[in-house]
Amino acid sequence: MLQRPLTGQRFAAIFILGxxxxxxxxxxxxxxxxxxxxxxxxxxYLFAAWALIIGLLAYLAEKSSSPDxxxxxxxxxxxxxx
Amino acid sequence: MLQGWVIVLASFIYLxxxxxxxxxxxxxxxxxxxxxxxxxxYALSLAVYATSWTFFGSVGRAAANGIGFxxxxxxxxxxxxxxxxxxxxxxxxxxxxxxxxIADFIASRxxxxxxxxxxxxxxxxxGIVPYIALQLKAVSASxxxxxxxxxxxxxxxxxxxxxxxxxxxxxxxxxxxxxxxGTRHLDxxxxxxxxxxxxxxxxxxxxxxxxAVGIFVTFSMYDGFGDLFKQAxxxxxxxxxxxxxxxxxxxxxxxxxxxxxxxxLSLLFLPRQFQIAVIExxxxxxxxxxxxxxPLYLLIINIFVLPIAFGGxxxxxxxxxxxxxxxxxxxxxxxxxxxxLLVFIxxxxxxxxxxxxxxxxxxxxxxNDLVMPLLLRSPSFHRNRHADxxxxxxxxxxxxIVLLMMLGYAYFxxxxxxxxxxxxxxxxxxxxAQFAPAMLGGIYWKNxxxxxxxxxxxxxxxxxxxxxLLPSFAQSGWLPESFITLGPFGIEWxxxxxxxGLTGLDQVSHSLFWSLLANIGAYVGVSLTGHQxxxxxxxxxxxxxxxxxxxxxxxxxxxxxxxxxxxxxxxxAARAEELVAQYSRQRGIKNLAMADAExxxxxxxxxxxxxxxxxxxxxxxxxxxxxxxxLEEVMAILNETSQVIAYSRQLEQxxxxxxxxxxxxxxxxxxxxxxxxxxxxxxxxxxxxxxxPLTSIRAFSEILRDNPELAAARRSEYLDxxxxxxxxxxxxxxxxxxxAKIDSGSAExxxxxLDLKQVVIDSLNATSQLLxxxxxxxxxxxxxxxxxxxxxxxxxxxxxxxxxxxxVKFCDPVHGKIRVSLTALGDTWQVAVHDNGHGxxxxxxxLIFDRFRQGGDTLTGKPKGTGLGLPISREIIHHFGxxxxxxxxxxxxxxxxxxxxxxxxxxxxxxxxxxx
Numbered sequence: 001m002l003q004r005p006l007t008g009q010r011f012a013a014i015f016i017l018g019x020x021x022x023x024x025x026x027x028x029x030x031x032x033x034x035x036x037x038x039x040x041x042x043x044x045y046l047f048a049a050w051a052l053i054i055g056l057l058a059y060l061a062e063k064s065s066s067p068d069x070x071x072x073x074x075x076x077x078x079x080x081x082x
Numbered sequence: 083m084l085q086g087w088v089i090v091l092a093s094f095i096y097l098x099x100x101x102x103x104x105x106x107x108x109x110x111x112x113x114x115x116x117x118x119x120x121x122x123x124y125a126l127s128l129a130v131y132a133t134s135w136t137f138f139g140s141v142g143r144a145a146a147n148g149i150g151f152x153x154x155x156x157x158x159x160x161x162x163x164x165x166x167x168x169x170x171x172x173x174x175x176x177x178x179x180x181x182x183x184i185a186d187f188i189a190s191r192x193x194x195x196x197x198x199x200x201x202x203x204x205x206x207x208x209g210i211v212p213y214i215a216l217q218l219k220a221v222s223a224s225x226x227x228x229x230x231x232x233x234x235x236x237x238x239x240x241x242x243x244x245x246x247x248x249x250x251x252x253x254x255x256x257x258x259x260x261x262x263x264g265t266r267h268l269d270x271x272x273x274x275x276x277x278x279x280x281x282x283x284x285x286x287x288x289x290x291x292x293x294a295v296g297i298f299v300t301f302s303m304y305d306g307f308g309d310l311f312k313q314a315x316x317x318x319x320x321x322x323x324x325x326x327x328x329x330x331x332x333x334x335x336x337x338x339x340x341x342x343x344x345x346x347l348s349l350l351f352l353p354r355q356f357q358i359a360v361i362e363x364x365x366x367x368x369x370x371x372x373x374x375x376x377p378l379y380l381l382i383i384n385i386f387v388l389p390i391a392f393g394g395x396x397x398x399x400x401x402x403x404x405x406x407x408x409x410x411x412x413x414x415x416x417x418x419x420x421x422x423l424l425v426f427i428x429x430x431x432x433x434x435x436x437x438x439x440x441x442x443x444x445x446x447x448x449x450n451d452l453v454m455p456l457l458l459r460s461p462s463f464h465r466n467r468h469a470d471x472x473x474x475x476x477x478x479x480x481x482x483i484v485l486l487m488m489l490g491y492a493y494f495x496x497x498x499x500x501x502x503x504x505x506x507x508x509x510x511x512x513x514x515a516q517f518a519p520a521m522l523g524g525i526y527w528k529n530x531x532x533x534x535x536x537x538x539x540x541x542x543x544x545x546x547x548x549x550x551l552l553p554s555f556a557q558s559g560w561l562p563e564s565f566i567t568l569g570p571f572g573i574e575w576x577x578x579x580x581x582x583g584l585t586g587l588d589q590v591s592h593s594l595f596w597s598l599l600a601n602i603g604a605y606v607g608v609s610l611t612g613h614q615x616x617x618x619x620x621x622x623x624x625x626x627x628x629x630x631x632x633x634x635x636x637x638x639x640x641x642x643x644x645x646x647x648x649x650x651x652x653x654x655a656a657r658a659e660e661l662v663a664q665y666s667r668q669r670g671i672k673n674l675a676m677a678d679a680e681x682x683x684x685x686x687x688x689x690x691x692x693x694x695x696x697x698x699x700x701x702x703x704x705x706x707x708x709x710x711x712x713l714e715e716v717m718a719i720l721n722e723t724s725q726v727i728a729y730s731r732q733l734e735q736x737x738x739x740x741x742x743x744x745x746x747x748x749x750x751x752x753x754x755x756x757x758x759x760x761x762x763x764x765x766x767x768x769x770x771x772x773x774x775p776l777t778s779i780r781a782f783s784e785i786l787r788d789n790p791e792l793a794a795a796r797r798s799e800y801l802d803x804x805x806x807x808x809x810x811x812x813x814x815x816x817x818x819x820x821x822a823k824i825d826s827g828s829a830e831x832x833x834x835x836l837d838l839k840q841v842v843i844d845s846l847n848a849t850s851q852l853l854x855x856x857x858x859x860x861x862x863x864x865x866x867x868x869x870x871x872x873x874x875x876x877x878x879x880x881x882x883x884x885x886x887x888x889x890v891k892f893c894d895p896v897h898g899k900i901r902v903s904l905t906a907l908g909d910t911w912q913v914a915v916h917d918n919g920h921g922x923x924x925x926x927x928x929l930i931f932d933r934f935r936q937g938g939d940t941l942t943g944k945p946k947g948t949g950l951g952l953p954i955s956r957e958i959i960h961h962f963g964x965x966x967x968x969x970x971x972x973x974x975x976x977x978x979x980x981x982x983x984x985x986x987x988x989x990x991x992x993x994x995x996x997x998x
Contacts, residue, residue, distance in 0.1 A: 006165045015163035019739035021343060022156045031326040036316075038308030041325040042149055043388060046156075050381050053159055058374035061166075065370035 001081050014056050023050040089228055089426065091973065094286075099829075100280045100434070104263060107279030110338055117831055118278045120362045121371030126282035127358050128372055129289075129379045131158060131349060133213075133436035134220030136383060137288055137429045139503030142406035144391035146502065148323025150333035150341075158347030159377040165369060169359060171525055173369075176360050179690045182442060184517060185451040189696045191524035191625045192532040193618035196696040199451035201536065202517065205543045206353050207486065208446055209513025212497075213552070214440065214490030216506040217433040218256075220406070222249035222494075224429045227407050231414060231422065250491055256437050257487040265479045276437060278362050284435040291428020292409070296386020297395045298421055304986050307389065314392045317399075323391075340591040344508070347515040353447065353691065354439035362442075406503050437487075448692025454476050458700045471651045473695065477819050500558035508590045509550050511656050516597060518541035519605045528622045532608045538605030542597045545581075549593040553578045603975050644705045645685045652692045652701075661688055708871035771814060775807040782807075782944035808955040817950035824957045831874050831961065835989055838869035838878075838911050840902055845882035852890055858898035869904060869911045870989040873962045881958050881966075884913040885949040885982050893917035893979065906987065910964070914983040921970040921980045930968065931956050960983045 020026055030045040110117050112318045135154075143151035174188070185206060189199030225248060228532055264277055314320045321330050358612065363369075394408030403411045409429070411419040424947075433880040445793070454475075497506075519542075520535040556565040556578075569577040579589050581596055614622065649658035665684055682702060689698035782800045786792065823829035842864065853860055889900045894917075901916040922930060931952050952966075959966040964986040970978070 011163045011166040015160055015615065018156075018160045018163060019342075022153075027326055027338070029337070033321060033324065036312065038311055038935070040311055042326065043311075046152060047381065047385065050156065050159060050377070053163070054381060055376055055378045056411050057159075057163060061370040061373040063403050065367055072867065 007060070010060055011057075014060065017056075018049075019052045021053070045063070066078060086229055089225065092423055092427060093430060096938045097434070098428060100284065101259075101263065103283050104280040106741045107276035108274075108326070109276075111275035112884060116275055116364065118275050118282070118362075121280045121368040122375065123279065123950075124363065124368040124986060125372035125375035125379070126285040127278045127362070128355070130354055130358055130435045130439050131284035131352075131376070132288065132380065132383055132432060133507075134217050134284070134429060134433045135507045137432040138220045138224065138406045138409055139216070139507065140384065140387045141391045141408045142404070142502050142915040143504040144316070144323070144387050145395055145405035146318075148278065148332035149326060149388070151387055151504070152384065152562070153338050153341035154345045155380040158349040158380060160217065160342065160589075161346040161349045162373050162377055163371055165966055168522070168525075170366060170369060172350075172521075173360050173363050173366055177526065177926075179624070179695065180687045180696055182361065182450055182691060183447040184353055184521070185447040186690075186694045186696070187356075188517065188520050189451060189694070192530070192535045193615060193621050193698045194955055195532050195697050196451070196455035196700065198532060198536055198539075199447075199457060199694065201539055201543075202520075203444075203447040203452045205539060206447060207489070207515060208543075208551075209510050209516075209546070210353065210509075211486070211489045211493050212441060212506045212551075212637030213510035214486060215494040215497075216503050216510075217437050218249055218253055218487075218490055218494050220503055221252050221430060221433045223404070223407060224410055224426055227414075228422065228426050231419075235348055247495075249494060251565060253487045253491040256434065257441075257484045259434070260438050260441050260483050261480045263438055265445070265483070267474050273362055275362075275444065277442065278358065281358065281439060282436050283581065284377070284431040287431040288428045288435070289379065291424050292383055293386065293429070294421060294428075295409055295413055295425050296390055298418065300386060300389045302395075303393055303402065303412065305391075308677050309341060310389050310392060313396060317396060320395060329852070331375075334465075334588070337588045339593050340594055344511045344515055344590065344594060347518045350552055350560050351514045351517040351521060352440075352511075353443035354436065355513070357439055357443035357446075365959055371858070383555075385655040418722075430705060441483045441486050444486055445479040448482040448485075449475060449478045450692075450697055453482075454693050454697035456699065457696060458704075472654050475652070475738075496560050497554045497558040501554065503625065508819040509554060511544055512550055512590055512597065512723045513543070514594050515594060517760045518547060518598070522608075524622075525625050527609075528626045529609055530605065530612050530616070530622065531612045532606075532618055533612045534605045534609030536604075537608045538601045541604040542601030543681060545600050546593060549578050549581055549596055550589065553589070589659065590608045593852065606914070614682075614991060626682055640682060640705055642681070645681065648683060648701060648705055649688060660687060679732075731993075768818060772811065775811040775814070779804050779811070813951070817954060820952050821950055821957070824954065825962070832879070833872050833874055833962070836871050836873050836875055836878070838871050838913065838986065839904055841875065841878045841882060842902060842913060845879055846887060846902065848883060849886045850888070852887075852897075853900070856890060858893060858900055863901070863905075865906060867905060869906070871911060871962070871986045872989045873986060874958075877958045877961075879986065881955040882913075884955050888951065889915050889917040889919075892919035894919060906988075909988045910985040911982055911988060912985045914981050916979060916981040918979040921992040922968055923980050924970075927968055927970065955984075959986065963987045 030042050032041060036039045036044050107117055116404060118127070140151045140154075175181070178292065179190055181190055185199045185202035188202045189195050192198050263280075264274060265918045299308060300310055304313065326333055326335065326338060352358075359372075364425070390408055390412065391405065393412055394403070397412065397415060398408075409424050410422065413425060420816055430470075461845075516539060519538050520530070523530040524535070526765075552561060553566050555561045556563060564572070566577065566579060569575070575581075575583050579592060581592070584592060584596075587595065606992075646662050648657055651663060653661070657718070665681060686702045687697050689701055693701070782804050786797065786800055820829070846862070886900070886902075897918075899918040903912075903916075905912050905914075956966045964984050966982070966984040968980055969984050970980040
């Protein structure tokens with residue numbers, strides 16, 4: 001039971017992290033003509049941050065759907081039976 | 083080589099494959115072995131988000147705005163993080179209420195309002211038309227570019243007359259395909275398993291095609307990312323494409339953020355996204371995979387957008403080729419026939435995917451939320467109500483699909499040419515963003531009202547229309563140019579792109595700001611000042627507290643036959659029979675004649691699956707004798723609640739009483755323990771007291787037996803002792819019994835009117851011999867008149883004899899003096915017996931009234947009584963309402979003596995009453 005609200009808050013935290021990474025002012029730090037190993041820094045930064053967010057999402061989503069984690073799937077059916 | 087017929091043939095083969103997949107998917111679904119009941123297929127089908135916009139448009143956008151193409155894909159990634167909370171709730175609500183579209187959802191939330199459902203449908207249709215035009219434009223442009231192969235077409239083609247316009251035929255072809263595809267039969271739940279399977283397949287095709295061209299450009303035309311970007315650095319115009327914000331950036335931070343917000347809302351509220359994510363969702367758990375797979379898909383498909391755009395700009399620096407067509411033009415440049423065809427098919431798949439799902443979703447909305455509610459009002463429809471509606475509904479949908487495609491084509495002809503693909507798409511995004519307040523408010527805010535949603539949507543839609551759609555007509559010359567530059571009728575502050583003089587925002591952000599401001603403002607403002615009716619309130623609770631189960635707030639009854647007939651007309655005979663049978667089987671009911679509220683509700687939900695909630699509500703209402711929740715039902719519900727409250731109050735009171743009782747019990751228990759302790763004491767004392775005389779009796783009896791030669795005088799002395807001790811034993815036992823009787827309340831009392839003076843005199847007479855023997859001087863103080871009381875004569879005698887014998891025992895052994903007095907004290911009589919002995923020690927004054935307690939040192943002195951006389955006397959006096967106590971002068975003064983006194987209440991005889 002404790003897991004459910006926490007999962008929601010973790011996703012919300014990822015959302016906030018993503019919003020910060022993808023927007024001004026953090027974005028401004030990488031908005032220049034520089035390159036990393038020949039790749040424009042803005043292009044590299046955005047895709048790296050994006051991949052990070054996806055990684056976090058994947059970790060959290062797959063963790064909460066693993067078989068030993070019943071909280072996500074079982075709760076709605078329980079309430080439906082009531 | 084890539085002649086027209088090859089392209090057309092390839093296109094038809096591709097569409098044929100799609101059709102086969104859909105057919106197979108439907109077959110499997112009917113057989114109960116769904117191929118789309120799989121989280122990966124679900125995630126892939128969600129990638130219908132990537133349309134021609136992504137496939138062709140992103141490159142065009144990147145060529146103009148550089149990295150500015152990306153927010154449209156970052157937004158969904160952020161939105162998906164909130165899916166866990168938002169989308170799961172929407173899915174639950176949708177499944178519980180058999181909702182068929184986003185219009186149905188919003189209408190259901192605000193009291194199943196047909197008006198609101200219609201409004202949402204109109205906004206969705208008008209809003210999505212540019213989006214459909216975008217797809218048509220992309221397919222038509224790519225087809226035209228391909229037709230000129232191997233020549234790379236430069237410049238724009240002038241649109242000829244309508245009948246020679248290939249775009250029209252493409253639109254008609256796509257409409258036919260969608261009709262064949264999506265409206266073959268009417269599904270109760272509006273689910274299209276075959277379609278979802280085909281869409282998932284299309285997602286793979288467009289991804290593979292785009293990656294192929296991306297890899298080709300990056301690694302074949304250039305030597306990897308590093309080489310491509312190095313060459314791009316030499317081109318000055320490409321420099322600013324890789325910066326954001328500031329004066330030199332390709333896109334302002336504000337526009338960047340508003341695009342992210344816009345795409346976030348679009349992922350949730352675009353009708354086709356709602357259709358795939360919510361309506362076609364089989365299992366809520368599939369979300370777990372989609373949450374990361376869809377963003378990953380979007381990331382992968384976007385990696386090569388910038389390289390292709392840069393490659394295109396570097397190869398066609400003069401701007402002769404439309405940047406939207408770089409994807410196709412670059413492989414053509416190097417005569418890669420196979421790749422070119424694959425790219426065309428990929429673009430076709432991106433466009434058809436969007437068109438199929440979008441037009442199925444919109445046609446469902448048009449049918450269920452626009453046409454049906456209007457039809458249900460028309461009398462002619464009711465006149466021939468026994469016709470088979472199943473076919474009729476399908477035809478409405480087919481008509482709606484054709485209409486949508488024609489509207490899309492019309493927009494393409496009117497305004498499409500002037501815009502790049504992405505700009506057209508953003509107009510649609512801004513339109514569906516208008517659903518956000520009513521939707522999100524609807525599932526998280528119970529107080530959002532129907533009027534609030536209506537006014538919010540109206541305001542938002544009108545402002546969108548004015549600030550974004552109409553200028554797009556003006557831009558393409560369909561409206562006068564001055565509409566944008568000077569404002570309507572030259573009114574400057576009404577300029578659609580600088581409303582009220584607001585400048586500094588790009589047109590999409592500007593429109594989004596004004597429309598959402600008005601939308602949210604009206605929604606919240608009207609909701610806060612208005613009222614909700616019962617149906618709205620019930621739906622609001624049902625939606626916001628989605629986990630709780632709704633009570634049936636509508637009651638009604640109808641003959642089962644009528645309901646079954648209704649179901650048959652809309653769902654077809656077989657399905658209707660099956661549903662009714664299933665219901666009876668589940669509920670264990672046989673041969674139901676009248677349907678109860680529950681069955682009515684069941685039928686309504688089933689119908690809602692076919693014709694939408696608002697229409698189902700109207701249909702059911704037409705056959706069911708149904709009243710909205712009346713005052714009585716509300717009172718019944720309230721009553722039930724108040725009963726529960728009363729019951730809980732009773733429980734509280736009971737528990738308080740219990741607490742009280744348990745406290746009493748505890749006290750009683752403490753007393754019992756104390757009494758038990760006293761009893762133990764008493765028993766040990768009494769055995770001790772009984773043993774003392776018995777021991778001496780036994781001792782002297784043994785002496786008499788063992789010494790027969792004992793002198794006669796000695797013998798008789800010993801016998802006297804034995805007799806005296808026996809008497810004492812008898813007395814003791816009598817006293818104990820007496821006390822026990824008084825204690826247990828079983829003593830016999832013979833209360834009657836008495837003269838206390840007489841009792842005193844009687845007791846003195848009884849003891850006169852004893853007093854004379856001891857030579858005690860007796861003083862008597864008696865009143866003249868008789869002293870009337872109510873008491874037991876023998877008992878009182880017992881008290882008096884006890885007191886007198888005590889006085890005799892304890893008075894001065896040589897010059898014994900006893901004074902007995904009887905005096906009237908108010909309404910009581912007091913008897914006092916005074917002796918001149920050594921008195922009672924202070925600490926003994928209470929003790930002597932305890933059982934077996936005697937004054938003085940019991941260890942040294944020989945006991946002079948049973949130790950029960952005074953306790954018994956006190957009990958007796960208490961019984962008759964009096965008091966017995968001792969008062970003693972200072973015991974240090976010998977001869978002060980002690981006074982035992984008792985009072986008894988004056989008897990209320992007729993005589994004394996008279997006196998009083």
